[in-house]
Amino acid sequence: MTLGPVLPKLLLLFIVIPxxxxxxxxxxxxxxxxxxxxxxxIVTGVVGSTLAHRQGWRTFRRIQQELAQGQMPTxxxxxxxxxxxxxxxxxxxxxLTDALGITLLLPPCRRFYKTRMVQWFKSRFSILTxxxxxxxxxxxxxxxxSYVVESSSEEQARNNAEEPRSQR
Numbered sequence: 001m002t003l004g005p006v007l008p009k010l011l012l013l014f015i016v017i018p019x020x021x022x023x024x025x026x027x028x029x030x031x032x033x034x035x036x037x038x039x040x041x042i043v044t045g046v047v048g049s050t051l052a053h054r055q056g057w058r059t060f061r062r063i064q065q066e067l068a069q070g071q072m073p074t075x076x077x078x079x080x081x082x083x084x085x086x087x088x089x090x091x092x093x094x095x096l097t098d099a100l101g102i103t104l105l106l107p108p109c110r111r112f113y114k115t116r117m118v119q120w121f122k123s124r125f126s127i128l129t130x131x132x133x134x135x136x137x138x139x140x141x142x143x144x145x146s147y148v149v150e151s152s153s154e155e156q157a158r159n160n161a162e163e164p165r166s167q168r
Contacts, residue, residue, distance in 0.1 A: 021094030028095070044098040048090025051105050056083045078114045 029037040059080045066073035082104050089101030103109040 017096070018094075021092075021096055024095045025093070040095070040098075041093045044102075045091055045093070048098065048101055048105070049087055052083055052087035052090060052101075055105060056080065056087070059083060075114070078117060079110065082110050082113055082117075 025037045025041070028040065059076055063073040063076045063080065066076060086101045086104030089097040089104065092098075092101075104113065
């Protein structure tokens with residue numbers, strides 16, 4: 001089993017980024033006092049998690065409203081994903097992760113990230129229609145308002161029993 005292009009990304013995520021974060025915190029402690037670095041980590045964690053919590057609940061309520069109105073909450077779901085990521089980044093000690101987490105909580109920056117995410121998904125995924133055609137984006141479809149009428153199996157059995165055999 002080869003990890004291919006995944007291994008460098010994992011090394012970056014679990015080794016390089018924490019080392020850079022540690023170096024930046026030590027540099028900040030060297031330039032100021034050690035407790036300033038500690039205070040920055042604690043304050044960004046508390047403030048960031050509070051902001052993520054508030055925005056997360058606001059987004060959750062927006063998702064519920066959109067679902068209640070019969071709309072697909074795609075934009076709100078992306079917001080929720082980015083806010084969750086922001087919360088995780090802000091709870092991780094470090095200056096770079098805190099900076100990225102804060103930008104994920106700012107609506108204008110989040111709009112930029114959402115646009116980039118949608119572009120990334122569209123470039124990597126395609127939709128296969130029942131006719132076997134490949135589309136990079138969904139084909140335009142017409143929505144037809146309809147409803148389904150169901151009958152119970154007892155009712156169907158009764159109707160079949162009442163029907164003369166010659167008509168079956």
